[in-house]
Structure formats: C-alpha cells, structure tokens
Amino acid sequence: MGVTKENLEASLKAKLNPSHLEVVDTSGGCGASFVVEIVSEQFEGKRLLERHRMVNAALEEEMKEIHALSIKKTVTPEQWKQQQEANQSNAAA
Amino acid sequence: TIRCASALTPQLKSTLDTVIASNKIVLFMKGTKDFPQCGFSNTVVQILKSLNVPFETLNILENDMLRQGLKEYSSWPTFPQLYIDGEFFGGCDITVEAYKNGELQELLEKTMLS
Numbered sequence: 001m002g003v004t005k006e007n008l009e010a011s012l013k014a015k016l017n018p019s020h021l022e023v024v025d026t027s028g029g030c031g032a033s034f035v036v037e038i039v040s041e042q043f044e045g046k047r048l049l050e051r052h053r054m055v056n057a058a059l060e061e062e063m064k065e066i067h068a069l070s071i072k073k074t075v076t077p078e079q080w081k082q083q084q085e086a087n088q089s090n091a092a093a
Numbered sequence: 094t095i096r097c098a099s100a101l102t103p104q105l106k107s108t109l110d111t112v113i114a115s116n117k118i119v120l121f122m123k124g125t126k127d128f129p130q131c132g133f134s135n136t137v138v139q140i141l142k143s144l145n146v147p148f149e150t151l152n153i154l155e156n157d158m159l160r161q162g163l164k165e166y167s168s169w170p171t172f173p174q175l176y177i178d179g180e181f182f183g184g185c186d187i188t189v190e191a192y193k194n195g196e197l198q199e200l201l202e203k204t205m206l207s
Binding site: 048049052053056060063068069070071072 | 133168169170171181182183184185186187190191
C-alpha cells in the first residue's frame with residue numbers, strides 16, 4: 001500500500017488546478033519520498049511560505065504517510081514562462 | 094464521536110512561545126546541530142553555520158509530544174522547521190530558496206541587529 005505518485009498528482013490537480021505539474025518519486029528504501037514542481041494561477045500574489053502551505057494542505061491526507069516531500073517549485077504561469085525563456089536563452093548562449 | 098486528542102497542550106504551547114521568543118533563531122530538527130540525523134535537517138544546519146549566526150536547535154526525535162505538537166503549532170507537517178525573530182520562516186525548501194536569492198542573509202542580518 002502507501003502513497004503513490006498518482007495519488008499525489010490527483011490531489012494536487014483537484015485542489016490547485018495546475019497548468020504544469022511534475023511529481024517525481026524519489027523513494028530510496030526508507031519510505032515514500034517525492035519531489036514536486038507545480039505551476040498554478042492560484043499562487044498569484046502569494047508569498048513562498050503561503051504557496052508551500054497550499055501544497056501541504058492539498059496533500060494533507062498523503063502527508064501522514066509520506067516520509068519526505070520536497071517542494072522544488074511553486075510558481076505562477078507567468079513566472080514559469082519567464083523561467084522557461086531564461087533557460088532557453090542560457091542554453092543558446 | 095471520537096476525536097483525537099491534540100498533541101499541542103496549553104503547557105506545550107506556552108513552552109514553545111517562550112523558546113521562540115527568547116531565541117532569535119531556533120531550528121526544530123531531526124538530531125542536533127553537531128549530529129543531524131536527516132539530510133533535510135543537515136542542509137539547514139549547514140546554511141546557518143555558513144552564515145555565521147548563533148542558533149539554537151531542538152531535537153524532535155527525542156520527544157514525540159514535541160514532534161506532534163509542533164506540527165500543529167506551526168501548521169507545518171514536516172521537519173526541519175526554522176523560526177526567525179519569533180516567526181515561522183519555513184522548512185528546508187523555503188530556506189534553501191531564500192538562501193540562494195539572498196533573502197535569508199538579509200533577514201538574519203536585520204534580526205541580529207534588532
């Protein structure tokens with residue numbers, strides 16, 4: 001049993017309506033462990049702490065069984081677009 | 094109906110209020126600053142050490158009531174938990190991000206001067 005990547009994706013999609021979502025299972029033997037990247041309009045106007053709180057709240061049930069959750073990115077679609085463009089120009093340089 | 098008893102008793106809450114009010118930087122972590130027992134806790138310890146600021150650590154692995162109560166106190170489900178100047182600052186990911194963009198240094202400088 002336990003929590004799966006699919007469980008996390010379903011909960012995050014239902015609660016934060018992301019335009020981009022990436023959940024990576026990084027469990028290495030000591031229990032369920034995940035890295036999350038999420039792009040959502042709901043982060044607009046919110047500080048990083050509040051954004052992380054929103055992700056934690058969306059995963060309230062799953063958190064009871066998760067050993068480690070790393071919230072790598074919580075950005076708005078606008079920030080995401082800027083970051084993607086910056087990455088591309090870096091790659092081209 | 095059956096309800097789970099809260100781990101955050103009034104006594105624990107007032108103890109935490111005191112600890113956080115009387116130390117400018119407090120890290121609730123797995124292990125101690127000299128012997129971190131989890132990579133996430135270790136990351137935050139190393140960041141604080143590299144910034145040369147005095148900080149207190151409390152080992153939540155030694156006290157399960159503290160561990161459960163803090164999750165409620167901070168409304169934060171995981172450890173480590175960093176408090177700066179009486180306020181919850183964040184967990185490992187937020188601290189790393191703030192360290193990278195310089196916000197953490199700025200806040201700590203302000204805190205140490207206050």
